[in-house]
Amino acid sequence: MLLRLCIAICLYFVCSAGLAHAQTINLRPRIEANGAAVTMGDVFEGLPSDVAGRALSPAPAPGQIGQLQMTVLAAAASAAGLDFTPPPGVNTVQVIRPGGARATLPATNGGRTVADAAVRRGDFVNLVYAMPGMSLNMRARALEDGAVGQGIRLLNTSSNRTIDAVVTGPGAARANP
Secondary structure, eight states: OHHHHHHHHHHHHHHHHTOOOOEEOEEOSSOBOOSSEEEHHHHEESOOHHHHTOEEEEOOOTTEEEEEEHHHHHHHHHHTTEEOOOOTTOOEEEEEEOOSOOOOOOEEETTEEETTOSBOTTOEEEEEEEETTEEEEEEEEESSOBOTTOEEEEEETTTTEEEEEEEEETTEEEEOO
16 A cells, blocks of 8 residues: 555656646737847747747838737747737737837826827727627727726717727727627
Protein backbone atom coordinates (compact mmCIF):
# COMPACT_ATOMS: atom_id res chain seq x y z
CA MET A 1 0.00 0.00 0.00
CA LEU A 2 2.79 2.44 0.92
CA LEU A 3 4.67 1.47 -2.24
CA ARG A 4 1.61 2.30 -4.39
CA LEU A 5 1.27 5.68 -2.69
CA CYS A 6 4.96 6.46 -3.32
CA ILE A 7 4.62 5.45 -6.98
CA ALA A 8 1.50 7.61 -7.38
CA ILE A 9 3.24 10.62 -5.83
CA CYS A 10 6.30 10.13 -8.05
CA LEU A 11 4.11 9.82 -11.17
CA TYR A 12 2.26 13.01 -10.22
CA PHE A 13 5.51 14.99 -9.93
CA VAL A 14 6.94 13.52 -13.15
CA CYS A 15 3.78 14.34 -15.12
CA SER A 16 3.25 17.79 -13.64
CA ALA A 17 6.89 18.79 -14.14
CA GLY A 18 6.33 18.88 -17.91
CA LEU A 19 3.33 21.18 -17.67
CA ALA A 20 4.17 24.82 -18.26
CA HIS A 21 2.27 27.46 -16.40
CA ALA A 22 1.53 29.96 -19.17
CA GLN A 23 1.56 33.64 -18.35
CA THR A 24 -1.88 35.23 -18.72
CA ILE A 25 -2.02 38.28 -21.02
CA ASN A 26 -4.74 40.77 -21.99
CA LEU A 27 -5.50 43.02 -24.93
CA ARG A 28 -4.43 46.63 -24.65
CA PRO A 29 -7.35 49.09 -24.38
CA ARG A 30 -5.97 50.96 -27.42
CA ILE A 31 -4.01 49.06 -30.05
CA GLU A 32 -1.59 51.43 -31.72
CA ALA A 33 1.16 50.46 -34.16
CA ASN A 34 4.11 52.82 -34.09
CA GLY A 35 6.19 51.18 -36.78
CA ALA A 36 5.93 49.29 -40.05
CA ALA A 37 4.61 46.17 -38.28
CA VAL A 38 2.03 45.46 -35.59
CA THR A 39 3.92 43.70 -32.80
CA MET A 40 2.79 41.51 -29.92
CA GLY A 41 3.69 44.39 -27.58
CA ASP A 42 1.38 46.73 -29.52
CA VAL A 43 -1.54 44.35 -28.97
CA PHE A 44 -1.03 42.73 -25.55
CA GLU A 45 -0.27 44.01 -22.04
CA GLY A 46 2.06 42.23 -19.66
CA LEU A 47 4.28 40.46 -22.18
CA PRO A 48 7.76 39.17 -21.45
CA SER A 49 10.32 41.40 -23.19
CA ASP A 50 11.52 38.60 -25.47
CA VAL A 51 8.01 38.29 -26.97
CA ALA A 52 6.90 41.94 -27.18
CA GLY A 53 8.85 42.71 -30.36
CA ARG A 54 7.48 39.80 -32.44
CA ALA A 55 5.69 41.04 -35.56
CA LEU A 56 2.10 39.92 -36.16
CA SER A 57 1.23 41.73 -39.39
CA PRO A 58 2.08 44.78 -41.46
CA ALA A 59 0.85 47.99 -39.83
CA PRO A 60 -1.78 50.15 -41.53
CA ALA A 61 -0.55 53.23 -43.39
CA PRO A 62 0.13 56.28 -41.16
CA GLY A 63 -3.14 57.91 -40.15
CA GLN A 64 -5.15 54.79 -41.05
CA ILE A 65 -6.97 52.05 -39.13
CA GLY A 66 -6.53 48.34 -39.84
CA GLN A 67 -7.98 45.15 -38.38
CA LEU A 68 -6.60 41.94 -36.94
CA GLN A 69 -8.62 38.75 -36.60
CA MET A 70 -8.99 37.44 -33.05
CA THR A 71 -8.02 33.96 -34.31
CA VAL A 72 -4.64 35.35 -35.43
CA LEU A 73 -4.07 36.96 -32.02
CA ALA A 74 -5.05 33.79 -30.15
CA ALA A 75 -2.76 31.67 -32.34
CA ALA A 76 0.17 34.08 -31.86
CA ALA A 77 -0.30 34.08 -28.08
CA SER A 78 -0.52 30.28 -28.02
CA ALA A 79 2.61 29.93 -30.19
CA ALA A 80 4.47 32.17 -27.71
CA GLY A 81 3.34 29.93 -24.83
CA LEU A 82 1.05 32.58 -23.38
CA ASP A 83 -2.47 32.24 -21.98
CA PHE A 84 -4.95 34.50 -23.80
CA THR A 85 -8.73 34.23 -23.79
CA PRO A 86 -10.41 36.38 -26.46
CA PRO A 87 -13.26 38.61 -25.22
CA PRO A 88 -16.63 36.98 -25.92
CA GLY A 89 -18.27 38.18 -29.12
CA VAL A 90 -15.21 40.01 -30.44
CA ASN A 91 -13.93 38.60 -33.75
CA THR A 92 -11.61 41.43 -34.80
CA VAL A 93 -9.73 44.29 -33.18
CA GLN A 94 -8.84 47.56 -34.79
CA VAL A 95 -5.26 48.81 -35.00
CA ILE A 96 -4.50 52.51 -35.29
CA ARG A 97 -1.31 53.85 -36.81
CA PRO A 98 -0.90 57.50 -35.87
CA GLY A 99 0.12 59.90 -38.57
CA GLY A 100 0.62 63.65 -38.63
CA ALA A 101 0.18 66.15 -35.83
CA ARG A 102 -3.02 66.11 -33.82
CA ALA A 103 -4.35 67.86 -30.77
CA THR A 104 -6.36 65.84 -28.28
CA LEU A 105 -8.30 66.62 -25.16
CA PRO A 106 -8.92 64.12 -22.41
CA ALA A 107 -12.07 62.15 -23.15
CA THR A 108 -14.87 62.01 -20.60
CA ASN A 109 -17.72 59.59 -20.02
CA GLY A 110 -20.41 60.78 -17.65
CA GLY A 111 -18.07 63.38 -16.17
CA ARG A 112 -15.16 60.98 -15.61
CA THR A 113 -12.02 60.99 -17.72
CA VAL A 114 -11.50 58.10 -20.15
CA ALA A 115 -7.73 57.83 -20.55
CA ASP A 116 -7.62 55.71 -23.72
CA ALA A 117 -10.91 56.46 -25.46
CA ALA A 118 -11.33 54.37 -28.59
CA VAL A 119 -14.63 56.12 -29.30
CA ARG A 120 -15.26 59.82 -28.74
CA ARG A 121 -18.59 61.61 -28.30
CA GLY A 122 -19.94 62.71 -31.67
CA ASP A 123 -17.87 60.22 -33.70
CA PHE A 124 -19.54 57.83 -36.10
CA VAL A 125 -19.04 54.25 -34.96
CA ASN A 126 -19.25 50.97 -36.88
CA LEU A 127 -21.81 49.09 -34.79
CA VAL A 128 -22.19 45.30 -35.05
CA TYR A 129 -25.59 44.21 -33.79
CA ALA A 130 -25.18 40.46 -33.15
CA MET A 131 -27.84 37.86 -32.56
CA PRO A 132 -27.72 34.07 -32.92
CA GLY A 133 -27.22 33.17 -36.57
CA MET A 134 -27.10 36.76 -37.84
CA SER A 135 -25.26 40.02 -37.43
CA LEU A 136 -26.07 43.49 -38.72
CA ASN A 137 -23.50 46.23 -39.35
CA MET A 138 -24.55 49.85 -39.18
CA ARG A 139 -23.19 53.31 -38.44
CA ALA A 140 -24.25 55.07 -35.26
CA ARG A 141 -23.18 58.27 -33.54
CA ALA A 142 -21.47 58.04 -30.13
CA LEU A 143 -23.26 59.90 -27.35
CA GLU A 144 -20.30 59.53 -25.00
CA ASP A 145 -16.63 58.59 -24.94
CA GLY A 146 -15.50 55.05 -24.17
CA ALA A 147 -12.44 52.82 -23.99
CA VAL A 148 -12.28 49.25 -25.34
CA GLY A 149 -14.51 47.00 -23.24
CA GLN A 150 -16.48 49.90 -21.80
CA GLY A 151 -20.25 50.31 -22.24
CA ILE A 152 -21.44 53.44 -24.04
CA ARG A 153 -24.63 54.84 -25.54
CA LEU A 154 -24.95 55.24 -29.31
CA LEU A 155 -27.59 56.94 -31.41
CA ASN A 156 -29.09 55.21 -34.44
CA THR A 157 -29.30 58.25 -36.72
CA SER A 158 -31.98 56.60 -38.90
CA SER A 159 -34.45 55.92 -36.08
CA ASN A 160 -33.16 58.36 -33.41
CA ARG A 161 -33.12 55.48 -30.91
CA THR A 162 -30.47 55.05 -28.25
CA ILE A 163 -28.47 51.81 -28.30
CA ASP A 164 -26.38 50.45 -25.43
CA ALA A 165 -23.16 48.95 -26.80
CA VAL A 166 -19.66 47.86 -25.79
CA VAL A 167 -16.61 49.46 -27.42
CA THR A 168 -14.57 46.82 -29.28
CA GLY A 169 -11.89 49.05 -30.81
CA PRO A 170 -11.29 52.51 -32.25
CA GLY A 171 -14.52 53.56 -33.96
CA ALA A 172 -16.16 50.18 -33.36
CA ALA A 173 -18.73 48.74 -30.95
CA ARG A 174 -21.06 45.76 -30.61
CA ALA A 175 -24.56 45.44 -29.22
CA ASN A 176 -26.66 42.42 -28.42
CA PRO A 177 -30.48 42.32 -28.62
